[in-house]
Amino acid sequence: MDPEASDLSQGILALRDVAAEAGVSKYTGGRGVSVGPILSSSASDIFCDNENGPNFLFHNQGDGTFVDAATSAGVDDPHQHGRGVALADFNRDGKVDIVYGNWNGPHRLYLQMSAHGKVRFRDIASPKFSMPSPVRTVIAADFDNDQELEIFFNNFAHRSSSANRLFRVIRREHGDPLIEELNPGDALEPEGRGTGGVVTDFDGDGMLDLILSHGESMAQPLSVFRGNQGFSNNWLRVVPRTRFGAFARGAKVVLYTKKSGAHLRIIDGGSGYLCEMEPVAHFGLGKDEASSVEVTWPDGEMTSRNVASEEMNSVLEIPYPRDEDRPQDPAPLECGQGFSQQENGHCLDTNECIQFPFVCPRDKPVCVNTYGSYRCRTNKRCSRGYEPNEDGTACVAQVAFLGGYPSAAFRISEPLSRASYLSLGLGLCLQLYAL
Ligand SMILES: [Ca+2]
Ligand SMILES: [Ca+2]
Ligand SMILES: [Ca+2]
Numbered sequence: 001m002d003p004e005a006s007d008l009s010q011g012i013l014a015l016r017d018v019a020a021e022a023g024v025s026k027y028t029g030g031r032g033v034s035v036g037p038i039l040s041s042s043a044s045d046i047f048c049d050n051e052n053g054p055n056f057l058f059h060n061q062g063d064g065t066f067v068d069a070a071t072s073a074g075v076d077d078p079h080q081h082g083r084g085v086a087l088a089d090f091n092r093d094g095k096v097d098i099v100y101g102n103w104n105g106p107h108r109l110y111l112q113m114s115a116h117g118k119v120r121f122r123d124i125a126s127p128k129f130s131m132p133s134p135v136r137t138v139i140a141a142d143f144d145n146d147q148e149l150e151i152f153f154n155n156f157a158h159r160s161s162s163a164n165r166l167f168r169v170i171r172r173e174h175g176d177p178l179i180e181e182l183n184p185g186d187a188l189e190p191e192g193r194g195t196g197g198v199v200t201d202f203d204g205d206g207m208l209d210l211i212l213s214h215g216e217s218m219a220q221p222l223s224v225f226r227g228n229q230g231f232s233n234n235w236l237r238v239v240p241r242t243r244f245g246a247f248a249r250g251a252k253v254v255l256y257t258k259k260s261g262a263h264l265r266i267i268d269g270g271s272g273y274l275c276e277m278e279p280v281a282h283f284g285l286g287k288d289e290a291s292s293v294e295v296t297w298p299d300g301e302m303t304s305r306n307v308a309s310e311e312m313n314s315v316l317e318i319p320y321p322r323d324e325d326r327p328q329d330p331a332p333l334e335c336g337q338g339f340s341q342q343e344n345g346h347c348l349d350t351n352e353c354i355q356f357p358f359v360c361p362r363d364k365p366v367c368v369n370t371y372g373s374y375r376c377r378t379n380k381r382c383s384r385g386y387e388p389n390e391d392g393t394a395c396v397a398q399v400a401f402l403g404g405y406p407s408a409a410f411r412i413s414e415p416l417s418r419a420s421y422l423s424l425g426l427g428l429c430l431q432l433y434a435l
């Protein structure tokens with residue numbers, strides 16, 4: 001806000017361009033932008049996937065300035081042309097990952113890694129996932145509430161047919177997630193001139209619905225799709241608010257669960273492409289139940305509270321904490337599997353290796369703590385940069401920063417079915433861009 005040009009009592013709110021002072025005034029072909037605590041623990045960082053130039057990853061320095069970390073973090077992708085982008089934690093290690101589509105170029109699924117104090121992103125896109133397409137919006141959401149995130153590519157039938165695509169990213173305990181291609185059913189739309197897309201829960205049944213807009217070179221109606229599997233799965237929708245009651249864009253929501261550890265969502269209003277996502281953290285939980293929820297606002301404010309069994313399958317509003325509501329001593333929290341309450345009152349990963357020194361068996365005596373769990377390995381000695389493999393028979397390179405994942409794609413899902421209400425006059429998508 002520009003205080004000199006604003007007069008709030010008269011309803012005048014003026015904004016001033018501070019991009020140059022903030023260090024984000026760079027020329028590019030801007031396409032996708034996503035805002036949230038990607039590198040920071042609470043402050044909002046900015047990821048931009050660009051056309052005809054490298055991407056930006058603006059790391060918030062906490063003093064109103066940003067430093068572009070895209071090249072050092074390995075997400076600059078300088079020869080591709082980004083479109084839709086989404087933030088999610090695909091491997092549930094508590095670090096925010098980035099997925100985006102490149103226009104007729106390889107699509108990326110970057111997992112955030114850290115080694116020797118440096119952050120790097122590693123592309124785990126399978127050959128099928130990365131297959132180039134005229135992509136527009138990219139959505140990461142759990143359509144069937146089974147805990148695993150799906151990624152939807154809304155493609156634009158540009159010069160020929162170009163079907164939309166759907167993948168499920170299946171988290172694995174001690175390895176990269178598996179990527180499966182699913183059949184999106186009616187949402188395939190091979191002739192659809194897909195321009196934008198969003199998810200929300202239209203009918204309040206706890207299942208996410210998919211809305212696609214089309215157009216530019218040919219008029220086509222909106223489409224609305226409902227999923228047709230996962231109805232018996234548990235879910236929770238969490239809506240954090242700012243101190244003024246508005247939706248808390250940029251907030252981080254962590255849901256601790258009884259069996260499946262911590263699930264993370266970012267309230268990122270700007271993701272996708274030409275669209276604005278709903279400011280709701282939607283969690284699919286399968287047969288699991290939530291134990292507690294933690295919200296971190298961009299200013300560093302945090303709140304945690306238990307989630308009662310009867311609150312499952314509902315929408316939880318989380319107001320910004322007021323000073324008078326703050327208890328002297330933190331209330332006991334149920335952190336669930338793999339986590340325990342710390343002195344500050346919040347849940348953190350349990351370090352099993354310290355807490356239970358003999359947790360590992362004799363043949364694999366070396367305990368390695370992980371987020372939400374731990375693993376045991378042999379004490380075979382390896383040179384720097386290498387570690388023993390799972391059964392201790394060889395030394396393998398520590399987590400590499402380059403390379404992809406072999407394709408594991410096959411179709412398993414039932415198709416999504418098309419809903420009848422196609423002509424909803426939604427103003428969710430801003431079709432401002434031409435190709
Ligand atoms: Ca992650
Ligand atoms: Ca799913
Ligand atoms: Ca629904």
Ligand SMILES: [Ca+2]
Nearest residue numbers: 350370372373
């Ligand atoms: Ca642990």
